[in-house]
Amino acid sequence: MADDIRLSRRTLLRAGGATVTGAALAGAMRVEAAGAPGPTVPADTGAVQGGRIQFPNWRGNGDRPPAPTPAPQPPGRRVGYCVVGLGRLSLDEILPAFGEAKRARLVALMSGSPEKAKLVAQQYGVAEGAVYGYGDWDKLKANTEIQAVYVVTPNAVHRENVAAAAGAGKHVLCEKPMAASSVEAREMIAACERAGVRLMIAYRCQYEPYNRAVTRLARSGEFGRPRLIQAFNGQTTGLPEQWRLKRALAGGGALPDIGLYCLNGVRALLGEEPDLIQAQVHSPPDDPKFREVEESVSFTLRFPSGVMAQCMTSYGVHESRRLSVHAAGADIDLANAFAYVGQRLTVTHRDGKALAREERVLSAKNQFALEVDHFARCIQENRRPRTPGEEGLQDQVLMEAIYEAARTGAPVKVAPPPGASGLDATRGPELDEAE
Incomplete structure (x- = not known):
């Protein structure tokens, strides 16, 4: 017309x-x-x-510039993952995160529940022939679309799953805590070295933008060196039948599950390793949930630089997750530090004759997508992950020292990791700004 x-x-x-x-x-x-x-x-x-x-910055000088336009890899070039274990974490967080990933794609599933696995495969477009039971490692090995396995099973079976994945020739991303003991962690590292595959531990907070910003601030010296650090991670826990309350499956209670975020978070922030640990453990004697594992742990880490970190974790308190760094020139506080979403970064410092309290707002990103993409890049470029097996092993060693300090009531001295030199001795290369 x-x-x-x-x-x-x-x-x-x-x-x-x-x-x-x-x-x-x-x-x-x-x-x-x-x-x-x-x-x-x-x-x-x-x-x-x-x-x-590429687009030019269309905003005025008064606004922060927009983030770069996403540049996902074509699906055929992305690293194919098999997720092992279809529990709550996998279904609620990990599988949906592949929809935001740029280098990784979901191509297979492994589960002990065929009915659940079949439904999940349909929901995420996974081929029927790429759904495996826990004994199907030989079949998984034959699937050339799978380059990496993401282990999301109870702590006590991580060693078995990681060794099987390595034996199948697949690179391995393993959920934290790495294992139920330092002995198992060393065996997992050795199995991956023998197989010539990469091993990464899923410390998602080390890839999360706000936690990375706190680390940069603390290490920059902008407000002086950190002197004291406080880290808290707590929540209430019900359902006494859940596996995290069974010592045989979890290896411990609040400490390896949520207290590990405090321990690893402080280590990652400073880049140092503690040389002395003090600790206390408590469980209410009248609560049957804590017959096998602890409810609450408080531990203090002393570092060679003189920094002291006070860390607390509990299964018996209202949900709170916070990381605070105290330096001569400022307090740096990260609310919801170890949560999946909702981080808020506040820096309080002197501004002339005034006291300034600044909230620094960053672009939120999916932590699980960031970590699967980082591991995918390490596979594609033959790089050591930022959080390799050695990072997980060191946390296992330190958690054993925390339990020992609590048992004896005496401070426990901790030796540095073998061959440790300088900062970030148990970590791979620094992350790029784009990661």
Whole structure:
């Protein structure tokens, strides 16, 4: 019809208050097609540069610039994962996170419940032939689409699962805590070394933007060196039949489950290893939930630099997860530090004659997507993960020292990891800003 309004690029640009000549638009399109940087990047259409779609910063100086446009890899190039264990963490957090990943994709499942696995496979588009039972490691080995296995089973079977995955020639991402003991952790590292596969422990907070920001602030010296650190992770726990309250499956109570975030968080923040530990453990004698594992743990870590960290964890308190760094020039406080979402970073410091309390707001990112993508990149580029098996092993050693200090009531001296030198001795290379 003659009265139809046909929308085109030119029509849309004119409607927005700008008229673009055909030559200018064609030039912009040639820049996009060639992938070469032009004198300017088209404001609203962007341009292909360095294998990415690039847009100029359209915001004014008063606003923070937008994040780079996402650049996911084509599905065929992404690292294929099999998730082992379809419990609450897998179904509520890990599987949905693959929808936000840029280097990783879900290609297989392993579960002890065929009915549940079949339904989950249908929900996530996993092929029927890529659904395995816990004894099907030989079948999994034959699936060339699987490059990595993500172990999300109870702590006490991590060693068995990791060894089986390594034996199948697959790289392994293992949930924390790494194992039920330091002996098992060492065996897991050895199994992956023999098989020539990568091993990473899923310390999601080390990939989360707010926790990384606190680490950068603490190490920068902007407000002086940290002197004291407080870390707390607590929640209430019901359902006495859950596996986390069974010592044979969990290896402990609040400490290895949620207290580990305090321990690992402080270590990652400083990059140092503690040399002295004091601790107390308590469980209410009249609560049957805690017949086998502890309810609450308080432990103090002393570091060679003189920093002291007070850490507390409990299964018997209202949910709270906080990390605070105290330095001469500022207090740095991260609320919801170890939660899946909702982190809030506040820095309190002197500003002339005033006291300034700044909230620093960052772009939220899915922690599980960040960690599966990081491991995928390490596989693709043959890199050591930021949180390798040695990182998990050190936490197992320190948790055993915490239990020993609580049992004896005396401080426990801790030797540095073998071959440790400098900061981050148990970690891989620093993360890129883009990760």
